[in-house]
Amino acid sequence: MFRSCGFCNAAFDGDGGPSGLGVGRRIAFDEWKGRLWVVCPRCSRWNLTPFDDRLERIEAVARVASQGRILASTEQVALIRWEQYDLVRVGKPLRVELATWRYGERLRNRQRERMKVVVPLTVAAIGLGIAANVAAGGGFGVIVWNIHRAVDGMYLWIVGRRKVTLVEQPICAHCGSLMELRARHVQHARVVPDRHADMAVVLSCPHCKTEGAQLTGSEAVQVLRQGLTYLNIRRGGRRRAEDAAREVDQVGGADQLVRDIARRELTLNSLRPERGLALEMAVDERAEVEELERQWREAEEIADIADGTLGTATEIENELRRLKNAGGDQPSG
Numbered sequence: 001m002f003r004s005c006g007f008c009n010a011a012f013d014g015d016g017g018p019s020g021l022g023v024g025r026r027i028a029f030d031e032w033k034g035r036l037w038v039v040c041p042r043c044s045r046w047n048l049t050p051f052d053d054r055l056e057r058i059e060a061v062a063r064v065a066s067q068g069r070i071l072a073s074t075e076q077v078a079l080i081r082w083e084q085y086d087l088v089r090v091g092k093p094l095r096v097e098l099a100t101w102r103y104g105e106r107l108r109n110r111q112r113e114r115m116k117v118v119v120p121l122t123v124a125a126i127g128l129g130i131a132a133n134v135a136a137g138g139g140f141g142v143i144v145w146n147i148h149r150a151v152d153g154m155y156l157w158i159v160g161r162r163k164v165t166l167v168e169q170p171i172c173a174h175c176g177s178l179m180e181l182r183a184r185h186v187q188h189a190r191v192v193p194d195r196h197a198d199m200a201v202v203l204s205c206p207h208c209k210t211e212g213a214q215l216t217g218s219e220a221v222q223v224l225r226q227g228l229t230y231l232n233i234r235r236g237g238r239r240r241a242e243d244a245a246r247e248v249d250q251v252g253g254a255d256q257l258v259r260d261i262a263r264r265e266l267t268l269n270s271l272r273p274e275r276g277l278a279l280e281m282a283v284d285e286r287a288e289v290e291e292l293e294r295q296w297r298e299a300e301e302i303a304d305i306a307d308g309t310l311g312t313a314t315e316i317e318n319e320l321r322r323l324k325n326a327g328g329d330q331p332s333g
Ligand SMILES: [Zn+2]
Pocket: 005, 006, 007, 008, 009, 010, 040, 041, 042, 043, 044, 045
């Protein structure tokens, strides 16, 4: 059921308001491509809503958005407050602009989540540190710095230990053990080219440290999403969403970026920080477009059966191509 975040499992807040979804307080919509998302209150990820009557829902949201108050906007994206709802209207934005909205907030949220753990623990530890400091006669500043670093390290450790959720755990071809993957193990994985799949990842076994399994398709995407989240938190710094978006644009789009990284067969770990973030964005983008395509195909089939007439293959092909292009391989003016 569409009740909780597909990325972090947090329950959605709000009641969906005008969307009629029954959940969501922050809702993003894109009339142009017919996309509707509920934004997770915890991790700020955009969750694509199920396909059923999405167009009517988008229409309803767009209607109230036109009566709402614009809190902030860029050329193509606007944040609109209507009653207690935050509505994000997406026009036909350049990737850079959209990235600032989608990923900028996610990065800020990560920093907030990190601080929620790090600050109180540091404060508590400093209390102990002062006592120790008085006893040892050491420098106060040094102790505070070290404690902060230690606590920050602990936070990373917690995130890195998060289990990677897969339908079936892969078995290592090398040592035969069941690979129980945690987010931190994925940094040794490599995106590789595969003739039969859009996305393929070679995993390093946490047990024998040898490359022991290959995942493709949605399983590869799932692993990448969780692994890259950890990696990009670990690398922290002042990387901005715009830089990563520019990185995607420079190579010519999300598909091209994934192909480019796969061709080099580098471990995720050895990607430049901007590239790491760019790959996370590209994987998200592709997963979303693929999901749209899949839903579209399903809807077409159902419609054909209902009509008793088979839609022409070219029509479906054209529509798929339109959706794929709309996925944003090339930013359009
Ligand atoms: Zn979430």
